[in-house]
Amino acid sequence: MTSTTTEKFSFSLHSTDGKARTGVVRTPRGDIRTPAFMPVGTAATVKAMYPEQVRQTGADIILGNTYHLMLRPGAEQVASFGGLHKFMNWHGPILTDSGGFQVMSLSKLRKITEQGVTFQSHIDGTKFEVSPERSIEIQCLLGADIQMAFDECTPYPCTKKEADDSMQLSMRWAKRSMESFENNSAKGQALFGIVQGSVFEDLRQQSAQALRELDFHGYAIGGLAVGEGHEMMVKTLRYTADFLPTDKPRYLMGVGTPLDILAAVEQGIDMFDCVMPTRSGRHGQAFTWEGKMNLGNARFRDDLAPLDERVDCSASRDYSRAYLHHLFKSKEMLGSMLLSWANIAFYQDFMKEVRAEIAQNRFEAFAADIRQRWEK
Amino acid sequence: MTSTTTEKFSFSLHSTDGKARTGVVRTPRGDIRTPAFMPVGTAATVKAMYPEQVRQTGADIILGNTYHLMLRPGAEQVASFGGLHKFMNWHGPILTDSGGFQVMSLSKLRKITEQGVTFQSHIDGTKFEVSPERSIEIQCLLGADIQMAFDECTPYPCTKKEADDSMQLSMRWAKRSMESFENNSAKGQALFGIVQGSVFEDLRQQSAQALRELDFHGYAIGGLAVGEGHEMMVKTLRYTADFLPTDKPRYLMGVGTPLDILAAVEQGIDMFDCVMPTRSGRHGQAFTWEGKMNLGNARFRDDLAPLDERVDCSASRDYSRAYLHHLFKSKEMLGSMLLSWANIAFYQDFMKEVRAEIAQNRFEAFAADIRQRWEK
Numbered sequence: 001m002t003s004t005t006t007e008k009f010s011f012s013l014h015s016t017d018g019k020a021r022t023g024v025v026r027t028p029r030g031d032i033r034t035p036a037f038m039p040v041g042t043a044a045t046v047k048a049m050y051p052e053q054v055r056q057t058g059a060d061i062i063l064g065n066t067y068h069l070m071l072r073p074g075a076e077q078v079a080s081f082g083g084l085h086k087f088m089n090w091h092g093p094i095l096t097d098s099g100g101f102q103v104m105s106l107s108k109l110r111k112i113t114e115q116g117v118t119f120q121s122h123i124d125g126t127k128f129e130v131s132p133e134r135s136i137e138i139q140c141l142l143g144a145d146i147q148m149a150f151d152e153c154t155p156y157p158c159t160k161k162e163a164d165d166s167m168q169l170s171m172r173w174a175k176r177s178m179e180s181f182e183n184n185s186a187k188g189q190a191l192f193g194i195v196q197g198s199v200f201e202d203l204r205q206q207s208a209q210a211l212r213e214l215d216f217h218g219y220a221i222g223g224l225a226v227g228e229g230h231e232m233m234v235k236t237l238r239y240t241a242d243f244l245p246t247d248k249p250r251y252l253m254g255v256g257t258p259l260d261i262l263a264a265v266e267q268g269i270d271m272f273d274c275v276m277p278t279r280s281g282r283h284g285q286a287f288t289w290e291g292k293m294n295l296g297n298a299r300f301r302d303d304l305a306p307l308d309e310r311v312d313c314s315a316s317r318d319y320s321r322a323y324l325h326h327l328f329k330s331k332e333m334l335g336s337m338l339l340s341w342a343n344i345a346f347y348q349d350f351m352k353e354v355r356a357e358i359a360q361n362r363f364e365a366f367a368a369d370i371r372q373r374w375e376k
Numbered sequence: 377m378t379s380t381t382t383e384k385f386s387f388s389l390h391s392t393d394g395k396a397r398t399g400v401v402r403t404p405r406g407d408i409r410t411p412a413f414m415p416v417g418t419a420a421t422v423k424a425m426y427p428e429q430v431r432q433t434g435a436d437i438i439l440g441n442t443y444h445l446m447l448r449p450g451a452e453q454v455a456s457f458g459g460l461h462k463f464m465n466w467h468g469p470i471l472t473d474s475g476g477f478q479v480m481s482l483s484k485l486r487k488i489t490e491q492g493v494t495f496q497s498h499i500d501g502t503k504f505e506v507s508p509e510r511s512i513e514i515q516c517l518l519g520a521d522i523q524m525a526f527d528e529c530t531p532y533p534c535t536k537k538e539a540d541d542s543m544q545l546s547m548r549w550a551k552r553s554m555e556s557f558e559n560n561s562a563k564g565q566a567l568f569g570i571v572q573g574s575v576f577e578d579l580r581q582q583s584a585q586a587l588r589e590l591d592f593h594g595y596a597i598g599g600l601a602v603g604e605g606h607e608m609m610v611k612t613l614r615y616t617a618d619f620l621p622t623d624k625p626r627y628l629m630g631v632g633t634p635l636d637i638l639a640a641v642e643q644g645i646d647m648f649d650c651v652m653p654t655r656s657g658r659h660g661q662a663f664t665w666e667g668k669m670n671l672g673n674a675r676f677r678d679d680l681a682p683l684d685e686r687v688d689c690s691a692s693r694d695y696s697r698a699y700l701h702h703l704f705k706s707k708e709m710l711g712s713m714l715l716s717w718a719n720i721a722f723y724q725d726f727m728k729e730v731r732a733e734i735a736q737n738r739f740e741a742f743a744a745d746i747r748q749r750w751e752k
Contacts, residue, residue, distance in 0.1 A: 045703060045710045052690070073677075073702050081680060081698055089694050301449075304457060314428070318465050322457055326449050327421060333709060334421045 083143030190217035208243035281339035313345030459519030584619035653719035689721030
């Protein structure tokens with residue numbers, strides 16, 4: 001697909017197969033072919049990879065974490081460096097999260113009020129305040145092409161009352177996020193709203209409706225992949241996706257395994273992000289078309305086959321499993337480097353195949369075949 | 377320089393400038409332009425670098441460590457994988473040391489006899505025996521293009537008696553190494569003898585003479601860079617180099633900083649190896665044409681200049697010092713990856729410049745200029 005220069009953010013749907021769909025998100029920094037997997041570049045680096053490698057695997061966009069970047073080196077600091085793209089030498093689109101999720105999971109002494117959240121940095125205890133306004137300000141300082149509304153990720157499990165209160169707060173924050181975005185953002189930048197409501201269908205419907213009234217550039221589904229399990233996640237996605245407009249991109253945050261992605265694409269999701277391919281890679285676990293492999297396992301000690309010849313990546317083709325096993329046994333950094341690269345390359349190849357199968361109306365057969373092979 | 381296919385090992389001298397010299401070592405796996413710096417690939421990997429990157433910096437040859445490889449994955453294991461080159465995906469020449477030096481510095485419960493050394497692995501306590509015969513056997517199993525005679529690296533300081541006894545033992549082992557090499561090596565492989573004798577001129581002369589009678593393919597100078605200091609090292613090199621034949625390559629083992637290399641080239645040394653560029657890189661220290669820089673230092677926090685635009689390497693040119701500072705502060709692997717790469721690229725650029733200056737009879741002025749700038 002040729003990338004065309006555009007000054008506007010847009011989404012066009014190309015083909016559908018059941019609820020699964022392919023399309024293109026256009027941004028001034030380049031096109032994003034959907035369904036898309038976004039490698040995670042938490043602290044201004046996709047861990048153990050050079051940015052040009054990430055691009056060469058076929059990734060059109062990466063994700064940056066607002067929480068980590070506001071703590072170190074700081075949003076104003078990154079802005080003074082010319083923005084996140086220049087700082088980290090990645091020139092394609094970047095999506096940033098709102099920071100909300102990681103404030104809840106990583107920071108210390110946090111306190112939530114209607115205004116926002118106060119917390120202490122997990123690095124050095126420095127006190128911070130984040131509100132919807134400050135979150136958007138930070139995302140604008142970073143120069144994110146796709147920004148996320150500030151929300152509270154409702155914990156799982158929770159009572160319906162808790163889910164309702166939390167969702168209502170997120171919807172008030174979504175409105176403030178949109179107002180702040182309209183006053184601060186640059187031309188061509190986009191803001192996504194985040195549907196909350198835990199596993200309650202009527203709450204998800206109310207949340208989606210509230211966001212649609214604000215007319216976001218795209219819609220994320222939050223509060224999933226937080227312990228509810230694969231079945232419940234798919235069940236929730238099934239109805240939640242139907243509450244969203246068909247002409248805007250849909251993003252499932254923090255997901256996931258290839259099988260999770262397959263199930264979500266089946267429900268009409270267009271975008272994904274997850275630390276799994278790089279984190280697993282650093283721990284010796286590879287994702288391949290043959291399924292998962294733990295390279296630290298003794299069964300790979302004498303295995304001279306490459307990791308996965310189907311994947312178009314030097315890391316997957318030019319080194320034996322025996323060599324990768326040796327690198328992990330020897331705690332050599334090159335092991336993490338090769339497996340992070342091979343895993344991101346596999347994920348991108350997997351998404352490419354997903355798009356091709358949808359375009360040819362063969363997605364269900366493809367998904368069934370993958371499940372049959374990997375779920376054994 | 378175009379690499380020509382050859383079945384034989386050879387060395388040709390191209391130009392001299394004072395005692396400094398340029399030349400080419402020819403091996404069946406490719407040419408080595410001298411003076412040459414060999415990046416160290418201890419455990420079948422130049423740490424934190426892909427082999428194709430190492431090649432692209434201009435490295436013609438790398439070094440592998442016999443001690444580490446015999447312990448893990450094992451010499452017979454590497455041979456069963458098709459040799460070290462295939463195992464680690466490096467297709468240029470490889471030089472292996474004899475294992476002697478690291479047996480002394482890393483292993484436990486070692487015992488030296490006339491026959492060889494017995495010791496326990498520092499990894500798991502397994503007992504090993506290495507003799508001159510076994511060292512050469514291992515180096516042949518690994519498939520090393522340039523192999524080193526098994527020797528005892530005389531500690532510093534030592535008495536003249538200790539230096540003499542140790543050197544005499546190494547000379548008897550050198551003879552056994554040569555006999556073993558003649559019976560085991562493949563066509564085009566080379567064996568270097570190692571001159572010992574500590575800082576005693578008459579012992580160095582005796583050692584060089586004993587080795588010359590065995591007619592090695594090249595001669596290394598061992599027992600230096602072990603604590604004697606720069607001045608004493610240069611003084612020892614000055615006379616030791618004169619005891620060696622001019623028509624064979626000369627290798628100073630384990631050296632060193634760019635200034636050490638400059639001084640040794642001045643004495644007629646052709647080959648070097650050192651862990652310094654990669655080890656320093658992993659600790660945030662960069663080698664550049666402006667001198668050394670510690671990127672962890674707060675003075676680089678807002679420095680938007682690239683590391684060193686004179687060096688032909690993405691790591692040196694495409695990222696700011698502020699970004700590198702951020703990566704080291706955040707303990708991100710990419711910091712080690714970028715600085716290892718930039719340092720090896722700097723070392724190769726430095727050697728290229730050294731060769732060019734010698735070829736144009738300007739080496740002394742170049743060396744004086746570098747010293748004047750870096751010794752401030």
